[in-house]
Amino acid sequence: MEQWFSNQVVIVTGAGRGIGYSTAKLFAQYGASVVINDYDADCADKAASELQSAGYKVLSVPGDVTDPKYPDMLMQKTVETFGKVNVIVNNAGYTWDGMIHKMSDKQYMAMLEIHNVAPFRIIRAAAPYMREIAKQEKAEGKTPEPRSIVNISSLSGLHGNTGQANYSTAKSGIIGLTKTVAKEWGPFGIRCNAVAFGFIETRLTKDQESGEQIEVEGEKVQLGIPSHMKGMITMLIPLGRPGTPDEAAGAVVFLASPLASYITGICLEVTGGL
Ligand SMILES: NC(=O)c1ccc[n+]([C@@H]2O[C@H](COP(=O)([O-])OP(=O)(O)OC[C@H]3O[C@@H](n4cnc5c(N)ncnc54)[C@H](O)[C@@H]3O)[C@@H](O)[C@H]2O)c1
Known part of the structure; x- marks a missing residue:
């Protein structure tokens, strides 16, 4: 395999499972x-030790990315261990569906x-290690x-989705x-892109009836898609099937790779044509 990222340090949030784990593994x-970050510490540590036993250099920094103190801690631990930051994948996420008329402010x-x-706080916390260092490299006449x-969006952010006023708004905002x-940091050679996924098979898109949940401030939040809807969605996918987490990861790694060195400010749709 090409060693595109040898001597590079990549942070992936929400990498304990699903698309984030596949992305961390591919990098x-x-x-x-x-x-590797994940809210679920056991999951982050297990993912990291699996990759370490395969011989890769991996650090687990579990924690809640929405904690205002977490982004600075993430950067500090990354730099203490690996010395720098080259790539950030803002992937951590979940859904909390409901119709607008029943949706709470929370x-x-x-x-x-x-x-x-x-993602905003993580990017801001990375500024000293990405923007400032690139600026210094440029001032010294070096190639940064x-x-x-890479920020993770969704088709819901591009088109809206019934029951997802909250998620659609947010996934649109990340674009x-x-x-x-891309505009602020482009002059320093730092690229920023988004990927909008369609239907990728992960815990997030399991049958809702399977009872997958996440806890948010003590409240249980139901994940998944009603099973009858999944057949309907799949019928609308030209490739005729949902994507795998490894296929999703491929697009993220591509955008961070030298193959995409002149691509910035885009949102790449990875949807099987949906
Ligand atoms: N699966 C899809 O079809 C699909 C489609 C469009 C977009 N996405 C997006 O892809 C990303 C990954 O989702 P996935 O499908 O792999 O889901 P997943 O549930 O398999 O993985 C998401 C991970 O994020 C972690 N996480 C959640 N909240 C967190 C927090 N506050 N701090 C740190 N970690 C946190 C979870 O513990 C989990 O391990 C999400 O941003 C999601 O919105 C997924």
Whole structure:
């Protein structure tokens, strides 16, 4: 495998399972040192030790990305261990569905916190290690090291989705943040792109009846899609099937790779044509 990311440090949030885990694994396979975050500490530690036993350089920094203190801690631990930050993938997320007329403020704001505020704070916390260092490299006449950010959006953010006023708004907002970072940090050679996934098979899209839940401030939040809806969605996918987490990861790694060195400010749709 090409070692595109040898000597590069990649942070992936929400990497204990699903798309984030596949993304962390693929970056490691392409040579990166990887920092795995997840809210679920057991899951983050297990993912990290699986990859470490396969011989990869991996650090687990569990924690809640919506905690205002977490982003600085994440950067400090990353830099203490691996010395720098080249790539950030803002992937941590979940859904908290409900129709608008029944949606609480807490339910709405939780989606903005996890999909907009947390990525913003993480990018801001990374500024000294990405923007400032790239600026210094430029001032010294050096070619800045490869650096980029990939934010995870969704088809719901591009088109809206029934029952997801909160999630759609947030997944749309992350595209605005992506394009702004691309403009502010582009002059320092730092790229920023988004990926909008359609239907990828993970815990988030399991049959709702399977009872997958996440706890938010003591409240149990139901994850998943009603099973009767999944057949209908699949019928609308030209490729005729949901995507796998590894296929989703491929798009993220591509955008951070040298193959995408002239791509910034875009939102790549990875949807099987949906
Ligand atoms: N699966 C899909 O079809 C799909 C479609 C569009 C977008 N997405 C997006 O892809 C991303 C990954 O989702 P997935 O499908 O792999 O889901 P997943 O549930 O399998 O994985 C998400 C991970 O994020 C972690 N997480 C949640 N809240 C967190 C927090 N506050 N701090 C740190 N970690 C947290 C969870 O513990 C979990 O391990 C999400 O942003 C999601 O919205 C997924």
